[in-house]
Amino acid sequence: MSKVNTALEDNLLLRYSVIIAGMTIACIGINGFLRPAHLLSGGVPGASAAINYLTDINIGFLTFLINVPIFVLGFIYLEKDFCVTSLINMLLFSTLLGLTQDIGHFIPTKDILLQSIYGGILSGIGTGLVFRTKSSQGGTDIIAAILKFKKNIPMKDTTFGINIMIVSIGGILFGLDLALYTLIGMFISASAMNFVKDAMNYQKSVMVISKESDCIARDIMEILHRGVTFLDAEGAYTHDRKKLIYCIVSSNEIPKIKEIALKYDKKSFISVNDVSEVKGRGFKEKFL
Structure with missing residues (x-):
């Protein structure tokens, strides 16, 4: 195991500094680039963004609401320590997502391709930093962990299936073109996340x-x-x-x-x- 990983596990202050930094970067990617272009990110934030477009309810509050029943199931089927840590992270992420909801007004680009690329890069880097600390933001991670525990379904397959549903919702709400741009953003986000998560640890x-x-x-x-x-x-x-x-x-x-x-x-x-x-x-x- 690398020295970086050891430090992140042993130093609680460093660990949560990295988690908060990662979440902030991810929120900038989602609220600064993806949402202004009507593009959806993966997982619960993507579902929250879709509802936000229709209702104008704060995206951070929506993320919290959607996570509530997910965490109820998590506490029933998964290890309590994992769920408690994930719950703390989810509350942090929901708060940051809500606080940065209007940050897109300060980012001048309106080029949808650039928005999908940079939104994907930033959200992927941010999520990768959180995963690098062996932490979870809740949401689809909890759903995937439950299905792996109960049905032995690989977590990646569950996440992929949920993201396909989100892309389909985006296609219905905003049309095929935006759904395809959403796919570009998701692909870039997944690539950036895996790169950061596994950097120096291949x-x-x-x-x-x-x-x-x-x-x-x-x-x-x-x-x-x-x-x-x-x-x-x-x-x-x-x-x-x-x-x-x-x-x-x-x-x-x-x-x-x-x-x-x-x-x-x-x-x-x-x-x-x-x-x-x-x-x-x-x-x-x-x-x-």
């Missing part, structure tokens, strides 16, 4: 083939404190038998792996690949 699988496999493996275990697996390998052309080193490390440990391998064998064959998910000793399960 996992990589590494394979090393070398005549000095024992020395390389020893240093990986002693210096990086990572587990190493030996696999029997044989060259198809030379028929030379060697030990193939296989291990999974954080992306910021890759340079050290290369340094160790090349220190013992300048001709080491090194392969690095992306890993979407890791469970087991030495790795924490991804949050959301």
Whole structure:
């Protein structure tokens, strides 16, 4: 786990500073760029924005109201600690969303493409910062967690389904063109969120083939404190038998792996690949 993640978990003041900063950035994206263009964000804020367009009720208050029955179900089916933390975050987010409702008046651009792009970027960065602290803003996260617990439905599938419904509502209310721009904003938001959430914390699988496999493996275990697996390998052309080193490390440990391998064998064959998910000793399960 990276030093950034450790600091966020151990320091409560730093954690909530990042949460509030993330929520503020997300609110600027939603209220400053998306709502003025009649574009919807994902989840409960998107549903709240749709109702706000029709009723002019404060979007922060609507977000709070929609979350009330969701949290009632959450307290019934989910861990209480998770729900209490999410409830605090939801109240913070609803308040910030309400306070920034009219911020769009201070942002001069009226280009709908720019609004969908920058609204998506800001809302994604903000949400990613909140998720980086292993926190939730409630809403669809609670619904997705309940369905995962009760029906074993992946959380991403639930979130995707809810967002499709929101896009459909946007299409009915504002027409196909705005619904398509909403999709652009949602795609950009999801990409920005994943980038921020996983920044400096991507996992990589590494394979090393070398005549000095024992020395390389020893240093990986002693210096990086990572587990190493030996696999029997044989060259198809030379028929030379060697030990193939296989291990999974954080992306910021890759340079050290290369340094160790090349220190013992300048001709080491090194392969690095992306890993979407890791469970087991030495790795924490991804949050959301």
